[in-house]
Amino acid sequence: MPAIATGANAANRDLIYIGVSGDGDSLSIGLGHLCHAIRRNLRMVYLIENNGVYGLTKGQFSAAADIGSTAKRGEANLLAPIDPIALGLTLGATFLARGFSGDKTQLVPILKAAIAHRGLALVDVISPCVTFNDHEGSTKSYLYTRQHELKATEADFVPLADEITAVIPPTGTTTVTMHSGDTVQFRRVPDGYDPTDRERVVEYLLERQGQGEVVTGLLYVDESVRDMHELNETSKTPLVNLPYEDLCPGSDELAKLLKRFR
Amino acid sequence: MQQLVAARVNDCAIKLANVNGTGSASANSLLMESIFKMGIPVSGKNLFPSNIQGLPTWYEIRANKSGYTARAIDYDLMVAMNAQTYEADIQEVRSGGYVMFDSTWPLDEVLLRPDISLLGIPFAAMCNENFAGARQRILLKNIAYTGALVAVLNIDFELVGDLLTEKFAGKEKLRTANQVALRLGYDYAREHFACPLPFHLEKMAAAADRILIDGNTAAALGCVFAGATVAAWYPITPATSVMDAFKRFCERYRRDPVTGENKYLIVQAEDELASIGMVIGASWSGARAFTSTAGPGISLMNELLGLAYYAEIPAVVFDIQRTGPSTGMPTRTQQGDILECAYASHGDTKHILLFPANPTECFEFAVTAFDLAEHFQTPVMVLSDLDIGMNDWVVPELKWDDSYRPDRGRVLTVEELEQIETFYRYVGEGDEHIAPRTLPGVHPKGAFFTRGSGHNALGAYTETPDEYQEVVDRLVLKHEAAAHHIPSPIVERRAGATIGVITVGSCDLAVREALDLMAHPSAGEPAIVTDFMRIRGFPFGQEVRAFLDEHEVCFVVEQNRDGQLRSLLILETLTPKSKLRSVRAYGGFPLSASQVTDDIREQLGR
Known part of the structure; x- marks a missing residue:
């Protein structure tokens, strides 16, 4: 998915790209592509609907399953999980958030901020599979998530236009101004937590996850990194809109060039 | 001495x-x-x-x-x-x-x-x-x-x-x-x-318009002239120099002298799955996009080539063939990817292939490939090889016709979309059975769900046999229609010839020399007069079929072990197997005339 999105975005930088995938694709067969889309800071929202299982093939563990989490038929997962947020932090991701499909209030502003982000916004959404992974013993069930969720941050997305018209004063402890001019205003972050400080975020997440907590919220954001097109210095006009006459050097240039091949 | x-x-x-x-x-x-x-x-x-x-x-x-x-x-x-x-x-x-x-x-x-x-x-x-x-x-x-x-x-x-x-x-x-x-x-x-x-050696009156160029450089130049803006690739011998050259040419011709902005984007991908994915994504958006690779890359691209075929998305792939299977001999030449490319991917698929024989054709076919890919909304693979791609060849100076304009295929415009009630993605039109497409972001009416899963002519998900078959049957007709657009074979007939010799790609010069040697042998050997045909693309057109029909016996000269071109001719035409004899050289070095003459003489017993 991110490879195709990369091509589409390469051709037309004016559109908004939202990719929806699961943990099965994103953390296994498509893991390499996710990693490299992150590295390129491709401007897109990458949503992982994370349920810890392969549902369509009837409930095999995905790479997101926690050690000890049990399948519907009772067997326990023995392999360490891949945490997309921790992965993103090591790869230089510029926007990392975790939400819960049972909490729209938290998720909506995260998605708005993700769309406004310049670069790849990775949003890991715990989305329990009501058929194959919502039982006792699962660590991706509604009940487990509700019991173990730690809303680390609470944030509002304030579009630039609203801010100007309504002049909403910053309400929270931290405000991050997006490259677009929009702002994310954090109403609450843990003591000493700075969503722009990678090292501190890594430390905090490891600590909380060690306690068995599912940390949610907009966890990390860095608006200073250039996206794929800025790194490439691509034309502001989307490539797909450049007229052919601008692209073909023409016969005179060919003749000139070929003198070097004579 | x-x-x-x-x-x-x-x-x-x-x-x-x-x-x-x-x-x-x-x-x-x-x-x-x-x-x-x-x-x-x-x-x-x-x-x-x-x-x-x-x-x-x-x-x-x-x-x-x-x-x-x-x-x-x-x-x-x-x-x-x-x-x-x-x-x-x-x-x-x-x-x-x-x-x-x-x-x-x-x-x-x-x-x-x-x-x-x-x-x-x-x-x-x-x-x-x-x-x-x-x-x-x-x-x-x-x-x-x-x-x-x-x-x-x-x-x-x-x-x-x-x-x-x-x-x-x-x-x-x-x-x-x-x-x-x-x-x-x-x-x-x-x-x-x-x-x-x-x-x-002594100086000769040089043909004034000769140049010395390798096929990969010529192919890259063709991509620039065709208007390609997006390229994605993964490093592999012997295809790497295609992208090296494309980058050089883009730096020269596609960087705005005032703003410094680049009118191209090259992505070095993480693997060939990604590179073909990027090509498909960019082509889906309406850009001319391509990748260059070799056999191992084609193997990895198979799945997504099937997506592009079934979802009807253009894609241009240069396969600079090397010796397989597996890693094989990466720096040695072969024509071993013919069958793999013709039917790349699982399920029923058939692709358009172009077979350049020299750098001139690498340049020209690059342009043809984009036109065909967009016209027929399908992958087109250009099968060059290491010999053409990496060696320097003396060829006539490349020519460009400034009146050329890209064939962007049936893409619905804003005006057209305004006028239709509802857009359905997979409804074929006319003799070529091409279904008009739309580009993302152009008009809300053009929006549709691009899917690699079963779909009907309306573009909706289906698991119904008739609806599924309607779409895949149209794809066959579309592929057949492409035969009229494929570069026609080079055919040379000689008076009195009853035997045909068919070849492809970089075998060209060696086979031509071999036929001259057999027609005018040194003393003691009988003359063998043959007609010549070099196939330049797939699906095969009428001229290929006519040549096969005209000759009692045809030798198919190619550089792979299994006689892949011969197999493709047998599969895709009505030619009886017995009529096509095989001459194969596949050790990894470019073909020489004596390999061809020795083999044909031996098979004919004269």
């Missing part, structure tokens, strides 16, 4: 045996370029190992006034600079030929042959005496043997000197050292041997 060979002007084959990583490549191409600049038809084949340093490497130069420049395997002169391969190298020289070697050390007597002449030159001693530093001594030994060859072959000394000057412009020290080394070899040869040798 005894002269055993007849005097010949502008007709000789030279082989240079070197150690990889010693700088011989630039000396060898210098020689080749000098001969080209003397106006003589020439080819240079680099037979190199998949290794950075240490393994044997060879370079073959064939100069031929009549234009027979396929690989020759009868060498008049061997430059034996690699002690590891002396023994085998010396055996390859034709009787009456010459071996030039480094006489700093005595040549082992067991290596001597009574029927050849030795040209011993103390290259190592010469370089040790005149230059400092181990690396420089090794590098300049190559230029010293170049100098000696200039003398014995009568290459224009001044011309070679000028080329060196050009090459080392601004690097005065290097330039001087190279000129000294060239002179050392040249003077030694002039002093010690009867120069020139009986076979040698």
Whole structure:
């Protein structure tokens, strides 16, 4: 998915790209592509609907399953999980958030901020599979998530236009101004937590996850990194809109060039 | 010195045996370029190992006034600079030929042959005496043997000197050292041997419009002229130089001189799955996008090629074929991907293939490939190979018609979308059964769900047999319609011929030479007169079928073990199997005429 999105975005930088995938694709067969889309800071929202299982093939563990989490038929997962947020932090991701499909209030502003982000916004959404992974013993069930969720941050997305018209004063402890001019205003972050400080975020997440907590919220954001097109210095006009006459050097240039091949 | 060979002007084959990583490549191409600049038809084949340093490497130069420049395997002169391969190298020289070697050390007597002449030159001693530093001594030994060859072959000394000057412009020290080394070899040869040798070179009235270019550079140039803006690739021999060249050309032609903005984007992908995915994404958005790869890359791209075929998204792929299967021999040539590309991906798929035979066609077919891919909304694979892609070829100057405009295919405009009630993605039109497409972001009415899962003509998900079949049956008709747009085969008929010889791609020159040799054999051999057809694309058109029908027997000459072109002809035409005989050379080196004549004569028993 991110490879195709990369091509589409390469051709037309004016559109908004939202990719929806699961943990099965994103953390296994498509893991390499996710990693490299992150590295390129491709401007897109990458949503992982994370349920810890392969549902369509009837409930095999995905790479997101926690050690000890049990399948519907009772067997326990023995392999360490891949945490997309921790992965993103090591790869230089510029926007990392975790939400819960049972909490729209938290998720909506995260998605708005993700769309406004310049670069790849990775949003890991715990989305329990009501058929194959919502039982006792699962660590991706509604009940487990509700019991173990730690809303680390609470944030509002304030579009630039609203801010100007309504002049909403910053309400929270931290405000991050997006490259677009929009702002994310954090109403609450843990003591000493700075969503722009990678090292501190890594430390905090490891600590909380060690306690068995599912940390949610907009966890990390860095608006200073250039996206794929800025790194490439691509034309502001989307490539797909450049007229052919601008692209073909023409016969005179060919003749000139070929003198070097004579 | 005894002269055993007849005097010949502008007709000789030279082989240079070197150690990889010693700088011989630039000396060898210098020689080749000098001969080209003397106006003589020439080819240079680099037979190199998949290794950075240490393994044997060879370079073959064939100069031929009549234009027979396929690989020759009868060498008049061997430059034996690699002690590891002396023994085998010396055996390859034709009787009456010459071996030039480094006489700093005595040549082992067991290596001597009574029927050849030795040209011993103390290259190592010469370089040790005149230059400092181990690396420089090794590098300049190559230029010293170049100098000696200039003398014995009568290459224009001044011309070679000028080329060196050009090459080392601004690097005065290097330039001087190279000129000294060239002179050392040249003077030694002039002093010690009867120069020139009986076979040698003389300036010819050069065809004014000839250029020296490799196929990968020409293909990249074709992509620039075709208006490609997005390229994605994963490094692989022998395709890497396509993208290197594309990047160079884009830096030259596609960077806005005022803003510095780039009118292109090249992504070095993480693997070939990603690179074809990026090409599909960009083409889906309406850009001309391509990737370059080799067989192992095609293997990885299979799944997404199926997506592009079924979802009807254009994609252009250059497959610079190398020797497979698996890793195979990455630096050796082959035509082993024909069947894989024709039917790439699981399920029923058929793709459009183009088979260039030389750099000119790499340039032209690059443009054709984009037109076909967009016209038929499907992947098009251009099957070049290592021989065409990485070796320098003498070809007529590439031409460009400024009136060319890309065929963007049936893409609905805003106005068209305004006028229709509802857009359905997979409803075919007319004789070509192409379904108009829309580009994302153009108009809300053009929005649809692009899916690789089962879909009906309306673009909706389906698991209903009739609805599924309606779409895949249209794809077959669309593929058949493409036959009218594929470059037609090159056919040459000769009076009295009953046998047909069919070939493809880089076999071209060797097969043509072979047919001439069989039609005009040396004394004692019966003449065999044959018609010739070189296939340039798939699906096969009427002309291919007609040629097959016209001949009782056809030989299919190709460079793979299994006779893949022959198989494709049997599968895709009504030609009986018994009619098509196979001539195959697949060891990894470019084809030579004698391989073809020997095989055909043997099969015919004459």
